[in-house]
Amino acid sequence: MSTVLPEGRDLDGVGEEAAAVDGPNRPTDLCSSGTAGGNMTSVVEYYTGKNVLITGATGFMGKVLVEKLLRTCPEVQALYILVRPKAGQSMQQRVSDMMKCKLFDRVREDNPDFHQKIIPISSELTQPGLAISPEDQERLKACINIVFHCAATIRFDEPLKWMDDDIVLDITPRLIGDRPNTYTYTKALAECVVQQEQDKLNIGIIRPSIVGASWQEPFPGWIDNFNGPSGVFIAAGKGILRTMRANNDAVADLIPVDTVVNLTLAAGWYTAVHRPKTALVYNCTTGGINPFHWGEIEHHVMSSFKRNPLDQAFRRPNANITSNYLIYQYWILVSHKFPALIYDLFLRLSGQKPQMMRIFNRLHKAIGLLEYFSSQDWEWNSENMNMLMSQLTAEDRKTFNFDVRQLNWPEYIENYCLGTKKYVLNEDMSDIPAARQHLRKLRNIRYTFNTLLVVFIWRVFIARSQMARNIWYFVVSLCFKFLSYFRASSTLTN
Ligand SMILES: NC(=O)c1ccc[n+]([C@@H]2O[C@H](COP(=O)([O-])OP(=O)(O)OC[C@H]3O[C@@H](n4cnc5c(N)ncnc54)[C@H](OP(=O)(O)O)[C@@H]3O)[C@@H](O)[C@H]2O)c1
Numbered sequence: 001m002s003t004v005l006p007e008g009r010d011l012d013g014v015g016e017e018a019a020a021v022d023g024p025n026r027p028t029d030l031c032s033s034g035t036a037g038g039n040m041t042s043v044v045e046y047y048t049g050k051n052v053l054i055t056g057a058t059g060f061m062g063k064v065l066v067e068k069l070l071r072t073c074p075e076v077q078a079l080y081i082l083v084r085p086k087a088g089q090s091m092q093q094r095v096s097d098m099m100k101c102k103l104f105d106r107v108r109e110d111n112p113d114f115h116q117k118i119i120p121i122s123s124e125l126t127q128p129g130l131a132i133s134p135e136d137q138e139r140l141k142a143c144i145n146i147v148f149h150c151a152a153t154i155r156f157d158e159p160l161k162w163m164d165d166d167i168v169l170d171i172t173p174r175l176i177g178d179r180p181n182t183y184t185y186t187k188a189l190a191e192c193v194v195q196q197e198q199d200k201l202n203i204g205i206i207r208p209s210i211v212g213a214s215w216q217e218p219f220p221g222w223i224d225n226f227n228g229p230s231g232v233f234i235a236a237g238k239g240i241l242r243t244m245r246a247n248n249d250a251v252a253d254l255i256p257v258d259t260v261v262n263l264t265l266a267a268g269w270y271t272a273v274h275r276p277k278t279a280l281v282y283n284c285t286t287g288g289i290n291p292f293h294w295g296e297i298e299h300h301v302m303s304s305f306k307r308n309p310l311d312q313a314f315r316r317p318n319a320n321i322t323s324n325y326l327i328y329q330y331w332i333l334v335s336h337k338f339p340a341l342i343y344d345l346f347l348r349l350s351g352q353k354p355q356m357m358r359i360f361n362r363l364h365k366a367i368g369l370l371e372y373f374s375s376q377d378w379e380w381n382s383e384n385m386n387m388l389m390s391q392l393t394a395e396d397r398k399t400f401n402f403d404v405r406q407l408n409w410p411e412y413i414e415n416y417c418l419g420t421k422k423y424v425l426n427e428d429m430s431d432i433p434a435a436r437q438h439l440r441k442l443r444n445i446r447y448t449f450n451t452l453l454v455v456f457i458w459r460v461f462i463a464r465s466q467m468a469r470n471i472w473y474f475v476v477s478l479c480f481k482f483l484s485y486f487r488a489s490s491t492l493t494n
Helices: 043-047 060-072 091-100 102-110 134-143 165-176 182-196 229-237 257-274 294-307 325-349 356-374 383-391 394-399 409-424 429-462 466-493
Strands: 018-020 051-055 078-083 118-122 146-149 203-208 210-212 243-245 254-256 280-284 320-322
Touching: 043 257, 043 394, 051 060, 060 078, 060 102, 060 257, 078 091, 078 134, 091 118, 118 134, 146 257, 165 182, 182 203, 203 257, 210 229, 210 257, 229 294, 229 356, 229 409, 243 325, 243 356, 254 257, 257 280, 257 383, 280 383, 294 320, 294 409, 320 325, 325 356, 409 429, 429 466
Parallel strands: 051 078, 051 146, 078 118, 203 280, 210 254, 243 320
Antiparallel strands: 018 146
């Protein structure tokens, strides 16, 4: 995730994630050699006095990057962030809202004037010259030392936009070839573009796997969106999601957002200090180092949401992961579509707008897009991640911790689930006892419903037909025989 920005060069390629380091035309205060613990600039020292340009700073990872830089490198000169107006909000409004966010509480405590270090620059990355005004271009050319490029559209199926829409739509399948979606295709393209510049720029590329809530910083479990696993966890916690297609035994390569940010800042330092001859690619993953599987995620998410339920759950959390297509379709029908149909009917009858089927359609689309990644095992090379760690001083390893061997998964998942409740849904933690009570009520409703269903089936189908009664008695007596056989054999063994 790194590139240099000499002589005002434009950064193209939304869909890529990169960091950029000191242009060769900049005076440098870096030591030229050394190993960890030697006479060498520490990561914090490296960022001292630097002007950093960040794209995607309003996004999930960008915000965490801004926060971490301001908190751990308070002597950084300024953070220039490229922002576009959006959803009727001006650039200034968006940035001032962002800085009020709870994420910045710790920085605010240390330095109430931290906002003075953030300089927003109006930019739209899909436009020529990134739509940066000529004055801003001059200003950036004159002062920027490092660029972190985090902006991207993270919609997996975003249509490609190059020429006539119909032509692009026609050729998209041939362009992306074996890749599962336009997201991975444009990521690969952007990496190629960045790598072509490696003779002129110091570049590092960070490839995180599936980025989740923070592990430790600034607070355990911090998360602010429904993207990827967070939306799936919330849907499961609310009792809406009952099934998902994934391989229970496949590694779920989740990586906490603060780990990615720590590695990114360390990679920025390494790229500038050591100036590797070619752009290094850092796979920022957990699978090969501290694996955790989809089946384990399911177990821990469900039990976490039973201990600390979300408010007003639709049903008790109980989602099953399966890799079998037919079983998956069966559960979709029985546990998703059928209840949605009934609920929408109820809403219609009570004069409200039906919405459940619409929610399920969106959910099915979202989990469908994840399927390619959740149904297979992935192996990533973590050599550069390990190499980078070995280059850090003991102090930097603590401050910019990305040693995922220390990650305790059950604890992380528990904090992640709590984080979705606290930071995404803004639910009050003091309401947890009431939420537990609500789950108990739902369980009682389900027991009552199941009992009534059995009685209904008995009355309508079994009690009325001699043949059905005979089959029923036969099945029941068979069960009893089995039970007595097992009881007898266990008594003999004892
Ligand atoms: N999240 C993951 O699981 C994951 C995994 C691997 C890699 N990554 C990569 O990590 C990077 C950050 O991801 P994220 O999760 O933080 O994404 P995110 O929350 O969606 O943030 C994306 C950022 O990019 C900005 N952006 C997108 N299009 C833009 C445009 N045309 N002009 C200006 N800004 C634009 C967005 O600005 P607005 O606020 O104006 O929309 C936002 O700040 C991306 O490169 C992503 O591909 C993410």
